[in-house]
Amino acid sequence: MPDYLWFEGIPFPAVEYEKEIIEKIRDKFVLRDEDTVILTYPKSGSNWLVEIVCLIQTKGNPNWIQSVPIWERSPWLENQGTYPLLINKEGPRLISSHLPFHLFPKSFFSSKAKVIYLIRNPRDVLVSGYFFWSKTKLAKNPDSLRTYFEWFLKGNVMFGSWFEHTRAWLSMRESDNFLLLSYEDMKKDTKSTIKKICDFLGKRLEPDELDMVLKYSSFQAMKENKMSNFSLVPENVASNGLVLLRKDFSRMRPQWDFS
Numbered sequence: 364m365p366d367y368l369w370f371e372g373i374p375f376p377a378v379e380y381e382k383e384i385i386e387k388i389r390d391k392f393v394l395r396d397e398d399t400v401i402l403t404y405p406k407s408g409s410n411w412l413v414e415i416v417c418l419i420q421t422k423g424n425p426n427w428i429q430s431v432p433i434w435e436r437s438p439w440l441e442n443q444g445t446y447p448l449l450i451n452k453e454g455p456r457l458i459s460s461h462l463p464f465h466l467f468p469k470s471f472f473s474s475k476a477k478v479i480y481l482i483r484n485p486r487d488v489l490v491s492g493y494f495f496w497s498k499t500k501l502a503k504n505p506d507s508l509r510t511y512f513e514w515f516l517k518g519n520v521m522f523g524s525w526f527e528h529t530r531a532w533l534s535m536r537e538s539d540n541f542l543l544l545s546y547e548d549m550k551k552d553t554k555s556t557i558k559k560i561c562d563f564l565g566k567r568l569e570p571d572e573l574d575m576v577l578k579y580s581s582f583q584a585m586k587e588n589k590m591s592n593f594s595l596v597p598e599n600v601a602s603n604g605l606v607l608l609r610k611d612f613s614r615m616r617p618q619w620d621f622s
């Protein structure tokens with residue numbers, strides 16, 4: 364199993380990532396005013412948010428989410444396989460990224476491109492990451508949850524320290540083109556969160572359209588949607604048994620207070 368690909372102090376997956384591309388994205392990639400970026404530390408609910416934003420775009424019609432893989436609908440900026448999809452794409456782009464603040468495209472800071480940042484309780488991020496990465500062939504895997512916990516505290520895990528990632532990105536929270544959401548709020552009251560996203564993106568949904576967005580982005584619907592549940596992840600990336608939607612948490616998590 365390969366170790367990580369290290370770039371500027373950040374461990375990236377050793378497969379599907381290249382230093383030159385990560386550097387080029389920071390220095391040369393031009394974000395356009397009409398672009399929307401879903402930004403997360405891994406395992407924070409990124410794909411759930413992508414599914415919701417896709418459904419908002421189609422006003423709740425599930426055709427798109429049921430016919431196109433999620434990583435083609437919202438390609439990963441820093442992944443060498445999906446990055447080319449973004450360069451040639453015309454019109455408003457939906458983009459996913461796990462990049463830490465200091466490696467994000469510099470062009471963002473003088474653009475009106477919108478960023479939605481989703482934060483999740485680090486205990487759940489940790490456990491989710493432990494089970495998910497151990498089914499992939501992307502980097503070295505820990506021998507136990509305890510080992511992974513130690514790596515996590517030091518930031519020696521994919522995309523670096525959760526603490527640094529969230530601290531740096533949260534510094535943007537007063538900006539008009541930045542929306543901060545939490546997984547826990549999204550779980551507790553999905554409808555209100557969808558409305559918040561619509562306001563931020565300048566979209567309007569009729570009540571029945573909103574209900575369709577809710578229905579098709581639910582845990583169960585996503586778990587059954589092969590375009591979104593990672594059952595199409597290729598063999599070179601993951602072994603059999605990789606699941607994105609592991610567990611539907613009914614247990615309540617503490618809410619965030621961003622004031």
Ligand code: A3P
Binds near residue numbers: 410487581
């Ligand atoms: P668990 O591993 O705790 O189950 P990411 O998309 O950033 O990799 O995050 C994956 C986590 O988001 C998983 O957490 C998964 O269950 C959760 N998730 C994905 N879709 C969801 C949905 N529709 N509703 C609630 N949680 C969802």
